[in-house]
Amino acid sequence: MIHVNSSRQQYRLEAVHKIFGRGQVALNGIHLGIQKGERVALIGPSGAGKTTLFRLLNYTLRPTSGKLWINGEDVENLHGRRLRQARRLIGTVYQQHNLVPRLSVIHNVLAGQLGRWSTLRSLTSLAKPHEMEIAHKALSQVGIPDKIFERTDELSGGQQQRVAVARVLVQDPEVILADEPVSSVDPTLASTIVRLLIDISESTRKTLVVSLHSVDLALAYFPRVIGVKHGKAAFDLAPDKISEAMLEDLYAGSVREKGATEVLSEPTSSIAYPAIS
Amino acid sequence: MNQPAQSLTRQSHRSLFPYLFTALFLFAIIDSWQRAGIDPKVLFETKGRESLWKFLAGMFPPDLSWNFLSLMLRPTLETIQISLWGTVIAVMIGFPLGLLGTNNLIVRGILNEAELQGAPLRRSLRYAIYLSARGILSLFRCIPEFVWAFMFVRAVGLGPFPGVLAIGVAYGGMLGKVYSEIFEGVNYRPLEALQSLGANKLQIFFYGWFPQALPNFASYTLYRWECAVRASAILGLVGAGGLGQQIEISMRMFNFNEVLTILIILFLMVAAVDYLSAKVRALL
Amino acid sequence: MVKTWDTTPAAKQRVAAKSILKNLLILSFVIGFLVWSYRGAGIQLSQLFSRDSFEQILIYVKKLFPPDLSAVVLHEALKGSMETFAISFMGTLMAVVIALSTVLFASRNLIYSGLLYEMEPKQGWKRTARMLPYLAAKSPLNILRTIPEMVWALIFVFLVGLGSFAGVLALGVHTGGVLGKLFGEVLEDVDNQPIESLQATGANRLQILFYGIVPQVLPQFISYILYRWEVNIRVAAVLGLVGAGGLGQRIHIAISLFLENQLLTFLIFIYILVTVADYLSSYLRRKLI
Numbered sequence: 001m002i003h004v005n006s007s008r009q010q011y012r013l014e015a016v017h018k019i020f021g022r023g024q025v026a027l028n029g030i031h032l033g034i035q036k037g038e039r040v041a042l043i044g045p046s047g048a049g050k051t052t053l054f055r056l057l058n059y060t061l062r063p064t065s066g067k068l069w070i071n072g073e074d075v076e077n078l079h080g081r082r083l084r085q086a087r088r089l090i091g092t093v094y095q096q097h098n099l100v101p102r103l104s105v106i107h108n109v110l111a112g113q114l115g116r117w118s119t120l121r122s123l124t125s126l127a128k129p130h131e132m133e134i135a136h137k138a139l140s141q142v143g144i145p146d147k148i149f150e151r152t153d154e155l156s157g158g159q160q161q162r163v164a165v166a167r168v169l170v171q172d173p174e175v176i177l178a179d180e181p182v183s184s185v186d187p188t189l190a191s192t193i194v195r196l197l198i199d200i201s202e203s204t205r206k207t208l209v210v211s212l213h214s215v216d217l218a219l220a221y222f223p224r225v226i227g228v229k230h231g232k233a234a235f236d237l238a239p240d241k242i243s244e245a246m247l248e249d250l251y252a253g254s255v256r257e258k259g260a261t262e263v264l265s266e267p268t269s270s271i272a273y274p275a276i277s
Numbered sequence: 278m279n280q281p282a283q284s285l286t287r288q289s290h291r292s293l294f295p296y297l298f299t300a301l302f303l304f305a306i307i308d309s310w311q312r313a314g315i316d317p318k319v320l321f322e323t324k325g326r327e328s329l330w331k332f333l334a335g336m337f338p339p340d341l342s343w344n345f346l347s348l349m350l351r352p353t354l355e356t357i358q359i360s361l362w363g364t365v366i367a368v369m370i371g372f373p374l375g376l377l378g379t380n381n382l383i384v385r386g387i388l389n390e391a392e393l394q395g396a397p398l399r400r401s402l403r404y405a406i407y408l409s410a411r412g413i414l415s416l417f418r419c420i421p422e423f424v425w426a427f428m429f430v431r432a433v434g435l436g437p438f439p440g441v442l443a444i445g446v447a448y449g450g451m452l453g454k455v456y457s458e459i460f461e462g463v464n465y466r467p468l469e470a471l472q473s474l475g476a477n478k479l480q481i482f483f484y485g486w487f488p489q490a491l492p493n494f495a496s497y498t499l500y501r502w503e504c505a506v507r508a509s510a511i512l513g514l515v516g517a518g519g520l521g522q523q524i525e526i527s528m529r530m531f532n533f534n535e536v537l538t539i540l541i542i543l544f545l546m547v548a549a550v551d552y553l554s555a556k557v558r559a560l561l
Numbered sequence: 562m563v564k565t566w567d568t569t570p571a572a573k574q575r576v577a578a579k580s581i582l583k584n585l586l587i588l589s590f591v592i593g594f595l596v597w598s599y600r601g602a603g604i605q606l607s608q609l610f611s612r613d614s615f616e617q618i619l620i621y622v623k624k625l626f627p628p629d630l631s632a633v634v635l636h637e638a639l640k641g642s643m644e645t646f647a648i649s650f651m652g653t654l655m656a657v658v659i660a661l662s663t664v665l666f667a668s669r670n671l672i673y674s675g676l677l678y679e680m681e682p683k684q685g686w687k688r689t690a691r692m693l694p695y696l697a698a699k700s701p702l703n704i705l706r707t708i709p710e711m712v713w714a715l716i717f718v719f720l721v722g723l724g725s726f727a728g729v730l731a732l733g734v735h736t737g738g739v740l741g742k743l744f745g746e747v748l749e750d751v752d753n754q755p756i757e758s759l760q761a762t763g764a765n766r767l768q769i770l771f772y773g774i775v776p777q778v779l780p781q782f783i784s785y786i787l788y789r790w791e792v793n794i795r796v797a798a799v800l801g802l803v804g805a806g807g808l809g810q811r812i813h814i815a816i817s818l819f820l821e822n823q824l825l826t827f828l829i830f831i832y833i834l835v836t837v838a839d840y841l842s843s844y845l846r847r848k849l850i
Contacts, residue, residue: 059473060469060472060473084476084477085475086475087472087473087474088474088475089475090473090474092470092474094470096466097466098466098467098469098470099470100467100471100485100488100489101464102488102489103484111471111474111484114471114474114475114476114477114480115474115475115476119479119480122480122483123479123483126483126484164470167474168474171475173474294848298848306650306651306654309647309648309651310647312644312647313644313647313648313651313728313729313806314724314725314726314806315651315725316721316726319721319722320720320721325720325721328720329720332719332720357598358597358599361594361598362599416832418835419795419832419835419836420828421795421798421799421809421831422799423799423802424799424828427816431621507709508709511709511712514711514803521711524712524715525715528715528716540708543707543709544703544707547707
């Protein structure tokens with residue numbers, strides 16, 4: 001049985017370090033607390049540790065040192081079946097979709113149920129899908145119900161991303177984590193997907209943590225923005241308290257992606273090309 | 278200050294390999310030429326040319342007499358049967374062992390991290406399983422089918438059965454090794470996603486690993502079946518059924534037209550198998 | 562409840578149902594095939610696990626130990642190993658030569674169709690003229706690779722006498738056919754984009770070959786060559802059974818003279834040889850690709 005914590009804290013990290021094999025320090029003593037139902041955006045340069053942080057938040061990795069509590073439970077104590085049950089409560093949308101290419105969309109979406117289904121049921125579903133209505137409903141919510149029987153790798157990038165979101169909907173977790181869900185998607189679709197995630201979080205009171213390449217999207221939609229750099233939280237504030245100087249600092253030495261509108265009006269190189277009208 | 282000097286020496290160290298390789302390669306050619314007794318003259322001098330002519334002329338026309346063909350019917354069918362069941366047994370041996378010999382399924386990799394951190398006993402046990410599986414596959418692979426066939430003939434008598442076992446074991450080793458390579462080459466990200474939403478190992482396997490690996494599996498297994506057809510034909514040479522025995526007899530009796538017939542039969546068999554496997558591959 | 566999504570996916574579902582039926586049919590056919598083969602090949606898996614044959618195997622295995630490690634035998638084993646290595650090496654080399662020289666003609670996209678020939682006037686006879694070398698190249702390759710190495714070995718033993726040379730020729734010819742087919746497939750699957758851009762800059766076909774095609778196919782070629790060489794070590798060992806030299810010949814003698822201990826020694830050497838070749842091949846694979 002999962003120890004359901006009555007406290008309102010979803011995540012608590014204390015001095016968490018994560019060091020990989022060859023001395024690569026991904027997280028460098030990060031402190032963090034996230035309440036249930038909060039909506040948080042993570043921004044920061046590539047390699048700052050955002051993805052590693054997500055993998056800690058969804059029980060894929062354990063900290064090298066420091067403490068991590070999820071739902072009031074220390075992750076060190078979870079193994080085997082209890083670990084799996086805990087995982088089912090956290091849903092992740094990945095940057096690269098992480099769907100199984102050769103499976104059809106319906107199987108990928110229904111995979112969200114794997115934490116609930118017995119092994120036998122999940123296997124028979126591969127032969128003839130169970131609970132198709134649930135999958136269809138989720139796909140409708142993301143706008144692509146007609147793709148239900150197509151093979152996943154035959155969809156466009158944006159469509160695949162939506163299938164990934166549908167999978168999380170089917171999973172119906174307590175927390176939705178999204179690791180750069182819109183980086184490989186065009187700007188208008190990006191806003192749509194971010195708004196979709198926020199709508200879902202608001203209507204179902206799920207905790208939402210999203211990391212974004214685009215600072216503008218983060219500042220526009222999220223009440224709390226955390227800047228991550230060198231494996232630590234550089235700042236943790238509401239958008240109106242974040243200054244341009246802090247952002248410059250955060251992205252110092254790396255390329256920062258500005259909003260779509262701004263890109264169009266700025267020259268992208270110093271070489272003068274004849275204007276394409 | 279030291280940087281440029283270091284990078285220079287490292288570069289020159291790297292560029293040593295091509296020279297070393299070429300030198301060894303040339304040496305190997307010269308040495309092997311002698312050792313293998315290569316003597317192209319033999320093909321072209323009179324005795325060689327006569328034998329070649331005798332052979333080619335003797336082959337045509339192929340012996341298509343009803344007598345001979347009906348004699349060949351049984352070995353031909355046997356060959357196909359041996360190849361089929363040999364491959365089946367090979368899959369039965371190779372698949373589980375290949376699975377156990379997959380590094381990132383059994384020992385390391387992201388799928389095991391959260392569970393195995395700080396559990397040295399379990400980890401070394403898994404490593405031991407992994408190594409033994411690989412070792413067994415290696416053993417099965419390295420001993421040629423022939424030797425297996427011969428040993429099985431001793432064990433279960435003459436006939437097609439030892440041939441089946443020999444192919445099963447030897448090809449099982451080959452299939453197992455390639456299966457584990459296919460497994461290891463699978464794209465990891467979907468597997469990680471499945472794990473993160475709470476799927477257990479079996480579910481991750483069937484939803485993530487298997488669908489990705491299946492086309493390569495099928496492709497290679499069908500290819501192996503094709504090889505098995507040829508191998509089965511030959512195993513007759515050690516009395517293990519199939520066409521091989523007949524080829525040897527015909528060669529030794531200089532009945533080259535019979536040899537040609539058998540070769541044609543072989544050719545047709547392989548073509549049929551090729552066609553079938555292409556169809557099956559298209560299905561997937 | 563009106564299922565508005567039934568309209569399009571329903572058709573797909575019906576198609577899916579039909580293909581399930583087709584799959585079942587194929588499955589039953591395959592099972593039938595298996596059963597027929599089982600009876601025909603006289604397979605009795607139970608026999609394998611019976612006490613009798615188990616004892617037989619055990620007795621035989623016991624006879625193999627201990628391996629004969631006398632100086633004479635070790636010397637023969639070493640000599641045989643080096644011979645087998647030489648046979649496989651030269652055989653594979655010969656195969657590469659054969660394969661490379663024919664494969665240029667056996668690839669459709671290099672000879673008569675595909676991107677390189679898009680802009681050619683579609684004159685019937687010219688196209689046919691180019692098809693001929695293609696057809697002429699494909700068939701011999703097929704013949705070479707269908708005839709098993711053992712049969713080739715028998716043939717060559719007849720033509721050039723016993724010994725390693727026959728083994729080299731047999732390996733070379735058979736593997737040449739195999740590599741020819743594999744190379745051909747690689748060439749046909751080549752990525753067209755670099756070729757298209759080279760062609761657009763006005764390069765001639767030979768230049769396109771060397772700048773666009775060769776760099777793409779070379780790693781895969783080397784991979785296949787190394788793989789076949791690995792296989793050929795085992796084959797070379799076995800060819801000796803029909804008198805084509807190497808460890809195989811010595812194994813044959815040991816079996817015929819019932820010298821089981823020597824047999825074990827030779828088997829051990831085969832194992833060592835193959836393992837070494839495997840490592841060498843992975844090492845070369847890493848360095849060359």
